[in-house]
Amino acid sequence: MGRRRLLCQKIVVLLMKSLSFRQMNSPTGKIQRGGLSVARWPWLIGSLILLGLLSCNLEDDLKNKIPPDFRLTVFNTKSEWVGREISLADLKGKPAAIFFTASYCTTCEFMYNAFAPYWNRGMTVISVGVLDDETRFKQKVENLNVIIPVAYDTDSMSDKYSTQTLPMTVFITPSGRFYKKIHGTFGESRMEKIFTELQKTNESP
Numbered sequence: 235m236g237r238r239r240l241l242c243q244k245i246v247v248l249l250m251k252s253l254s255f256r257q258m259n260s261p262t263g264k265i266q267r268g269g270l271s272v273a274r275w276p277w278l279i280g281s282l283i284l285l286g287l288l289s290c291n292l293e294d295d296l297k298n299k300i301p302p303d304f305r306l307t308v309f310n311t312k313s314e315w316v317g318r319e320i321s322l323a324d325l326k327g328k329p330a331a332i333f334f335t336a337s338y339c340t341t342c343e344f345m346y347n348a349f350a351p352y353w354n355r356g357m358t359v360i361s362v363g364v365l366d367d368e369t370r371f372k373q374k375v376e377n378l379n380v381i382i383p384v385a386y387d388t389d390s391m392s393d394k395y396s397t398q399t400l401p402m403t404v405f406i407t408p409s410g411r412f413y414k415k416i417h418g419t420f421g422e423s424r425m426e427k428i429f430t431e432l433q434k435t436n437e438s439p
Contacts, residue, residue, distance in 0.1 A: 297411075297412060297413060297414070298411050298412065299411065299412040300410070300411055300412070301322060301332075301395070301404065301406060301410075301411070301412055302322075302394035302395065303321060303322045303323075304321060304322060304389045304391055304394065305319060305320070305321050305389055306319070306320055306321075306360075306362065306385035306386070306387070306388060306389055306391070307319050307320070307385055307388075308320060308360075308383040308384065308385050309372055309375075309384065309385060309386065310372075310375050310376060310380050310383070310384040311376065312376075312379050312380060312381050313380070313381060313382065313383045313384065315383040316383075318383070320360060320383065320385065322410065323410075324358065324360075325358050325360075325406050325410065326408065326409070326410040327358075327408055328356055328357060328358045328408055329352075329356070329357045329358070329405070329406075329407070329408060329429060329432035329433055329435075330357065330358040330359070330360075330405070330406040330407075330408075330432075331349065331352075331357060331358075331359045331360075331403055331404065331405050331406070332359075332360055332361075332362060332395070332403070332404045332406070333345060333346075333349060333359065333360070333361040333362070333382075333401065333402075333403050334361075334362050334363075334364050334391070334392075334395065334397045334400060334401060334402040334403070334404075335361055335362070335363060335364075335400055335401050336363055336364060336365055336366040336371060336400050337363070337366050337367070337370045337371045337373075337374040338366065339400045339401060341401065341418075341419055342400060342401040342419075343378065344419070345401055345403075345419060346361065346378060346380045346382065348422065348425060349361075349382050349425075350381055350382060352425065352429055353381065353382050355429070357429060357432075359382045359383070360382065360383045360384070360385065361375075361380070361382055361383070361384040361385070362384075362385055362386070362387055362391050363375070363384065363385070363386045363387060364387045364391055364392040364397050364400070365387075365392055365397065365400070366386075368386045371386055372386060395415075399417045399418070401417075401418065401419060402415065402416070402417050402418075403415070403416050403420075405428055405432060407432060407435045408432070408435060409435070413428075413431070413432060413435070414428065
């Protein structure tokens with residue numbers, strides 16, 4: 235079962251990178267195949283990505299485990315934390331989330347806006363770019379005017395947190411322990427539910 239899961243995750247990443255590569259290498263900026271523009275090609279790949287995420291059963295429950303420590307620097311100019319070095323200690327005391335993403339992850343973009351209201355409501359949220367070209371990722375984030383703190387992975391976060399698929403979100407309790415790891419996107423109702431649950435947690439550090 236573990237080998238099937240890992241293979242499934244790698245297929246999803248390859249599909250996501252394939253979509254980004256086709257867009258960047260098309261003269262019109264649209265997906266092309268056989269010299270012809272195929273308007274529905276992105277939807278086909280997007281559907282395959284969603285199918286892969288669902289078929290892999292990619293939600294992990296890691297309650298009460300201690301997350302790996304890290305040291306990263308926030309770079310996005312729209313964040314009030316710009317230039318700040320952050321670590322696991324900065325996530326303690328409040329409900330927290332680490333959102334893993336990349337410039338080629340087209341399904342990741344709307345998650346930035348999804349997390350913004352919870353940042354304003356007291357959740358500590360950081361986004362980390364992984365498995366990507368650093369310059370391209372930073373430019374993409376700046377173009378999106380992201381307000382939550384964003385850093386690029388310079389501390390092996392991809393390995394420490396096993397980010398074989400994107401997007402991936404790790405939720406952490408106020409006491410600094412794993413609460414849940416979710417692969418893929420999720421809606422507002424689920425986000426609200428997790429936020430409420432995190433506020434009610436009362437664990438010992």
